[in-house]
Amino acid sequence: xxxxxxxxxxxxxxxxxxxxxxxxxxxxxxxxxxxxxxxxxxxxxxxxxxxxxxxxxxxxxxxxxxxxxxxxxxxxxxxxxxxxx
Numbered sequence: 001x002x003x004x005x006x007x008x009x010x011x012x013x014x015x016x017x018x019x020x021x022x023x024x025x026x027x028x029x030x031x032x033x034x035x036x037x038x039x040x041x042x043x044x045x046x047x048x049x050x051x052x053x054x055x056x057x058x059x060x061x062x063x064x065x066x067x068x069x070x071x072x073x074x075x076x077x078x079x080x081x082x083x084x085x
């Protein structure tokens with residue numbers, strides 16, 4: 001994969017690589033940026049899941065409803081049939 005930058009973006013990248021000394025090359029800098037973005041996206045997904053599960057984690061036992069797996073399967077099959085699938 002090749003990516004080209006021009007103008008201010010190119011200058012900015014060169015400054016980041018040469019001034020800080022943290023990166024040996026532009027490619028290394030770009031890979032680090034992409035990796036960080038990927039990790040942030042993964043954290044956003046986990047944060048969403050934790051948020052969705054939070055209510056159940058702190059709910060009182062009296063708030064739970066007992067479910068029967070066989071009933072759920074039957075209901076799902078009925079819904080599937082009703083929608084012609």
